[in-house]
Amino acid sequence: xxQLNQSPQSMFIQEGEDVSMNCTSSSIFNTWLWxxxxxxxxxxxxxxxxxxxxxxxxxxxxxQFGITRKxxxxxxxxxxxxxxxxxxxxxxxxxxxxxxxxxxxxxLLAVQP
Amino acid sequence: GAVVSQHPSRxxxxxxxxxxxxxxxxxxxxxxxxxxxxxxxxxxxLMATSNEGSKATYEQGxxxxxxxxxxASLTLSTLxxxxxxxxxxxFYICSALQSGARRxxxxxxxxxxRLTVL
Numbered sequence: 001x002x003q004l005n006q007s008p009q010s011m012f013i014q015e016g017e018d019v020s021m022n023c024t025s026s027s028i029f030n031t032w033l034w035x036x037x038x039x040x041x042x043x044x045x046x047x048x049x050x051x052x053x054x055x056x057x058x059x060x061x062x063x064q065f066g067i068t069r070k071x072x073x074x075x076x077x078x079x080x081x082x083x084x085x086x087x088x089x090x091x092x093x094x095x096x097x098x099x100x101x102x103x104x105x106x107x108l109l110a111v112q113p
Numbered sequence: 114g115a116v117v118s119q120h121p122s123r124x125x126x127x128x129x130x131x132x133x134x135x136x137x138x139x140x141x142x143x144x145x146x147x148x149x150x151x152x153x154x155x156x157x158x159l160m161a162t163s164n165e166g167s168k169a170t171y172e173q174g175x176x177x178x179x180x181x182x183x184x185a186s187l188t189l190s191t192l193x194x195x196x197x198x199x200x201x202x203x204f205y206i207c208s209a210l211q212s213g214a215r216r217x218x219x220x221x222x223x224x225x226x227r228l229t230v231l
């Protein structure tokens with residue numbers, strides 16, 4: 001199946017550092033979403049972006065919907081140990097009948113206390 | 114709000130048996146649910162879209178006779194893995210679509226079901 005290119009694949013950082021990850025696609029998306037998945041759990045929505053150029057924050061998390069609608073980034077500021085997990089971007093091609101999401105390949109984040 | 118549950122959370126079965134996994138939207142109605150499969154250290158791959166009262170739509174490469182989906186009510190979809198084999202061992206995750214202008218058609222995910230076929 002189709003997947004989005006997400007980078008980096010993994011990150012190992014010290015507590016307090018800032019983190020940045022991004023997703024790119026050859027397709028245009030109408031919606032970009034960022035999820036966090038803990039081991040053995042389902043993904044939890046962090047941030048949703050609905051318009052090109054949109055910049056949205058959720059606490060220490062900030063995400064942007066690229067102007068070209070083919071990319072998005074997620075920043076985490078002042079990381080803490082509980083930020084550990086796998087982060088996935090997901091794109092939705094369009095609303096209406098489909099609503100299908102295409103997921104990125106994931107970024108594994110490890111935070112050293 | 115927007116809670117999705119899955120049952121069972123973990124199942125171990127013998128090769129050749131069938132396994133049913135339930136996905137429920139607990140506090141909202143979902144005309145559309147989705148079933149994903151996730152192998153270790155990989156991303157979520159959409160298997161099928163489950164529509165209440167109609168047949169599911171399967172993604173390319175997913176055998177509809179192998180993975181039976183029934184969406185009999187607005188809060189319940191089931192995935193049955195028929196004649197399971199070890200290669201079907203995976204983490205199966207469902208999501209439910211909460212539609213409406215305010216919710217912007219967002220999917221809320223269940224906690225997943227770990228299937229191990231011996």
